[in-house]
Amino acid sequence: MLSRTLLCIALTAASASAIADTVWLKNGDRLTGKIKVFDGSRLVLETDYGGSIPLDWKKVATLESNQQLLIKEDDVTGERAKALKPAEEGKVILANGDQPKTVELASIAQIIRPKPVVEDLTWTGNVDVSMDYKRAESDTDDYDIDFKTKARHGRWRHNAKGEYNREFQDDVKSTDNWEAEYALDRFLDEHWFWQGRFDYKRDKIEDLRRQRTLGTGPGYQFWDNELGAFSLASLINRADYEYADGEKDNFYSLAVKWDYNRYLVGKTIEIFSNGEVGKPLGGVADYSLDAEAGLRYKVTDWASMNMKVEKDMVSGSDGDLDETRYTLGFGVGW
Template sequence: MLSRSMFFLALAATSTATFADTVWMKNGDRLTGTIRVFDGGKLVLQTEYGGTIPLDWKKVATLESDRELLIKQGDLDGERAKSLRRAEDGKVILANGEAPKEVELASIEQIMKPKPLVEDLTWTGNVDLALDYKRAEKDTDDYDVNFKTKARHGRWRHNASGEFNREFTDDEKTTDNWEAEYALDRFITDKFFWQGRGEYKRDKIEDLERQRTLGTGPGYQFWDDELGAFSLAGLVNRSDYQFANGAEENFYAISMKWDYNRYLVGKTVELFTSGEVGRPLDNTADYALDAEAGLRYKLTDWASLNMKAEKDQVSGARENLDETRYTVGFGVGW
């Protein structure tokens, strides 16, 4: 019985070691874990002893893995490797049966687990829910739901977001609005992209009932990896405002959009902010601002607590708008 137990323990240990990925660094260190992704100059290694570790790709000597991985050496040039084998410094062997191939690490742009349909698709997003019930001199019920998602394939990136807000005070509706936005980015280089976007906002309480915006312009991606992303885009927009009294305003504007998030404390805390500030070209309004900022604390790999502040302001128009909201809630991410 003892020898049989020792046999199975040895077998389990061998199996665990077999499926562990190994990275050799140029300074002689050897790290084991699971390769999550390589993108943006960072190889992300998930370890049992240190959590998620981003490694500088220029400091990696070679690596190996027994898992099937997608190796991209260009925007359209991707190859499924059944496994990776250690090679001399600065190289790695893509093992594919009888035809292994040795490639330079410097030629590799991305490493990721291949997807079932679109191999190089990366899809991230989150849905946040906040509910607030207050029973006092004035009863308040507040509901807030928002989502944000990105999907990238090759040179294309799809961005979608939306939000729904509703609030009752003593059974009287005091807030009732929703918004949705879709943007399509085409990367010209690894950093520069061109964006086209459409946005619609509907408010059943405020004087500014509807906002419709179409825009296009250049953008720059400072970084986008497992630890966060930061991008800026300058747009020329066509906006249509419709007010509760039937008045309308149509104008062209220039704006700056930003989107930033960063994981801290071993990816347990996420700092994020996004928004847009713009000014009409014909001076029909002073400026318009739509922004949010907040924190997420990860409870599990998919669940999180979040707190967020939102600002929606239009100044100098026929009817001004100035709303600030603070929410605390629960969310899921992927």
């Protein structure tokens, strides 16, 4: 019984060490965990004893990993390595069967875990909250809550987002609106997908009180990896507008949507932008724009500080809309 127990412990330890990646530092330290990403300055190692640890790339001596990793020397040139083997200081061996290749660590621009076209369920998202209270000659209370989430299973991707804005000036409500959107993507291959979406906006203050949009069209995913994602979609939309005076408009439009985010400095900083610009097919409006851009700084693995700017415009309609909002707040992500 004792021998069997010892054998099980030995096999468990061997399998754990086989799964773990190893990073040797130039000062002689050795760290084990799982390599998540290298973005040109920081190597992020995920550990069970310290969470995600960003390591200065200049301090790394060599690496070892049994993961399949994409090693990129620039934005175009890249090689998928089946494993990484340690080499002399400042180098690493890309193991690809009978033709291993030794490269300088200084020549590596990115290390990314490749994503398969068909994969199990993945779910990511974030919720951002900001509040601003000003007490002076003119008192102002400002509240802003928004969320964005994505879930992917196989070739299907679900996208949902929502936002609520409310502002008081001297106890008089000056802003009161909310928005919700759901989009479903069906991937045709690694990059191309077809999207269908529904969007609803409600504003209790501006002349343009309600916007309902139903659209569909093709999209292209330029990249989606540990360092971020970028996609474009071109849509044919059916839009319905309702104004404060009771008038209504409905029309078709052509639109382009974008969704971009990029992690920097070992995934501690994220820059992001998403939105849509549309051109109505008819004389209802000249164009419409709904966009946001901002930056998040990760305080912990799940908490972040964020600042962003939002722009919402409808030009040439019976009730022109032109809103710009700047927010600074706190968020959580997963």
